[in-house]
Amino acid sequence: MTPRPFTTKDFTARMERAVAQATDAGLTGLLVTPGPDLVYLTGYRPTAITERITMLVLDRDHEPCLIVPTLERADAEAAPGVGAVTISDWRDGADPYAAAARLLAADGRYAISDSAWALHLLALQRELPASWFTSMTGTLPMLRAVKDADEIERLAGAGAAADAAYEEIVAARFAGRTEHAVGTELAGLLREHGHSQVDFTVVGSGPNGADPHHEMGDRVIVEGDMVVLDFGGLKDGYGSDTTRTVHVGEPTDVEREIHDVVRHAQQTAFEAVRPGATCEDIDRVARTVIEDAGYGPQFIHRTGHGIGLTTHEPPYLIEGETRPLVPGMCFSIEPGIYLPGRFGVRIEDIVTVTGNGGRRFNNTSREMRIVA
Secondary structure, three states, X not given: OOOOOOOHHHHHHHHHHHHHHHHHOOOOEEEEOOOHHHHHHHOOOOOOOOOOOOEEEEEOOOOOEEEEEHHHHHHHHOOHHHHHOEEXXXXXXXXXXXXXXXXXXXXXXXXXXXXXOHHHHHHHHHHOOOOEEEEHHHHOOOOOOEOOXXXXXXXXXXXXXXXXXXXXXXXXOOOOOEHHHHHHHHHHHHHHOOOOEEEEEEEEEHHHHHOOOOOOOOOEOOOOOEEEEEEEEEEOOEEOOEEEEEEEOOOOHHHHHHHHHHHHHHHHHHHOOOOOOEHHHHHHHHHHHHHHOOOHHHOOOOOEEEOOOOOOEEEEEOOOOXXXXXXXXXXXXXXXXXXXXXXXXXXXXXXXXXXXXXXXXXXXXXXXXXXX
């Protein structure tokens, strides 16, 4: 079932929340350039991101305003959230930065999108030398972190589609095929199950599985390989990201042991999800299981990352992140063990925080799957 479209009312509420968060953070306002923040706040995704500046200005003292090139104004006006925004366009040959500066405080404090071009930021700094600029994620990392019911519906649908793709790929033959062939088939299955965009397909066989970001290569998969499958993309605008580790033929006792440790770490971390627990709490729970089993040095990355309009965004489940979990946060839980030159194991689900615990968006078996 297709989720309901977001409306002007939805985007207006998001912009109001963003301004309130900016005010609470001591900011004059937000400068939002093309990328996930602009999509989240207005629904507008320019067909091309170029040297021509496009920028949404959200200011505590003024109504929202979108600065766009004149040749792109019609596209911007068609976006559902732009109906509640004043548009200020500029023609080629004009100075867009001088026009933008007139909308900003001469000595303001602004958070600007991480995706902003340095070209644009430096020009704004020249126009407003008394103003102060900082990154959006650095100042407002939770701007998009807490999802509403419609966003959660989309994430759940993306997770279910990724699960369906996994169930089909493990029915296929692995031995004798290259990682690239399996990954290409997997990407096609994601699209068949409704993904409009495939962001990555990690197929790490044998020793390549010890590289968490190996993706896929020309190595031929053989009997006896452990194979890490990590894949995801966007469906209905929201992300999927799941990992399962399968084995070609019967595994050794050591391979089973390590897979069981990772599975236990992932399950224990999931059971620790609840409102009030911190991001680092979840990381510690997973890490402790792996350390107690003697593989602590082989768990070489954070336990998880947020997901939404992009497949990696705040919050991050890592030591030092003391932010408490609240209902509506969505993130991965993906512990792993990596033995260089031998194999790797990772198990990953996307999880959302509920009123009293957590809910998985990935529900395929986390037991080791034997493939041909």
